[in-house]
Amino acid sequence: MASFTPQEFYYHLRWRARGAQPGAHATCTPGGGTDFAGHVPFMDNPDPRRLDLRASLRVIPRRYVVRSFFERGAIVVYALLDLSASMRFAGNAEKKRLLADIAAAIAWSSTRHGDSFSLLACDDVVRQDIFLPPSFRRGLAQELHRKILDTEIRPQSGATGLPRAIEQVRPSRSLVFLISDFHLDEVLLSNTLTSFSAHDVVPLVLWDSSEYRDLPEWGWARVRDMEGKGERSIFLRRSLRREIEQRYLERKRELKKLCRQYGARAPFFIEDKFDAGLLTRHLLEAS
Template sequence: MFGRARGVAPGIHRALGAGLNGAFLRHGSLLDAPDARRIDVRASITDPFGGVKVRRFENRARIDVFVALDLSGSMAFGRAENEDPVADFCAAVAHAALRSQDRFGMIAAGPRPRADLALRATRRAGLPDEIWRKVAQDAGEGRGVAGLLDMLDELPQRRSLVFVVSDFLLPEPDIEELLGRLWRHDVAPIVVRSSAIETRLPRFGLVETRDLETGRRRTVLMRRSLREAWLAHARERRASLDRLFRRHGRPAFDLVDRFDPDAFADHLLSGGV
């Protein structure tokens, strides 16, 4: 995580202050931490000032984990009912949160808030399967994420870990606003994209395109120069997003085609969260 947890219930996450569980931190005075169970006899005997020393441990606490899901129309691209990387990811995060004794919650919206997909932080049994079904059945519709920005106010005031799941096909000011309004939380951007945009782009021929957010259709004559321009734009878009996220101290995870648990675990271990 980018910051230490502020919860009070014992858990597995590094938290503020010292506690009774976790890794050994240092010795302290019995006067500062009056707990006779933590007295270290050896350290007390060797203390040159004759003080009684107690062991202090790293504090560990539970946290709330949320998914903030973009359900605008463009998020439907590359997702199938029986093979949905976004649903797989959300269910996996819910499962991991419950395994860690944390609570899981979700907000979801596109141009309008989706109260039917909002979930307060909970540890309810069967939650991962429930999340998978709900997300897989609703790929997204409409234009923009104004509803998601509005729903950010539904997140708790207490610092939480928030996975923002989106293709981030938004104007940069909108992304800046989204990250800015999540300032009190630990934020992990999850960039959803499909490799088909690049790998299945023909070198020559007529290509029919459709804007998933507006429904507008257009036929273009694909040729080498246009294909290279589209691919260059896609690469620059990814590089621009990476710079933006790193400027905010938020390295992103690329969710491409399918959810790879091993790759996601490597991302977390490398400092992605």
């Protein structure tokens, strides 16, 4: 089997991390980092190397002051996977393989960034068989890539377990990548975003162009709801194809609005293939 090399992307936090683990992110913890915090009296931090004579001359009443800095710290980065039956879809791409590629990229990028990584997955329950606790281990990305590809996505399963995944998340604020096709009803999605509102949530939306764009303009087609709501035949025509495309555009606007409403980041839409460079641009521009 050919070795798998994950893609790498970069992210930036809009908030200060909390935690004792050294890392790359700004924190609120005073220490020996490089983020300037301000000046404090010399007796509060008696370090002659940080004595600032010019600032001391400006202080009233006169006293010696030293420069103080914040530590740099690490966070936990979570990948939260939707393993409902709709994620079995395979058109121009296979959604389960996309899940594996993206989760591996998150694990690879976070551990190289100095952060720990944890994997969560849900269908109608929180899937303990695929759970990975926070870890800095080397080789984690390749391991979980194989693990996801070997995982069964159960037929006719939903995603009602997503809000309960918060029980596996540490209380300190974390970065959470929510990966799904977001073919979820509004109540479930609202409950999920509410559950994770204390964290920095990045929705990654997996769509396939064959779901709505690469449709024939004329003829019969057999469609099946992958979450167990049956099959039916439809007669495709140009007006119906435009209507389907329009509904996806409306869904995109709805998702953006809902994410703003619950404090999540703007969703990043992935169609047919994952490009880590585009995700980097999306994350840095949003920051």
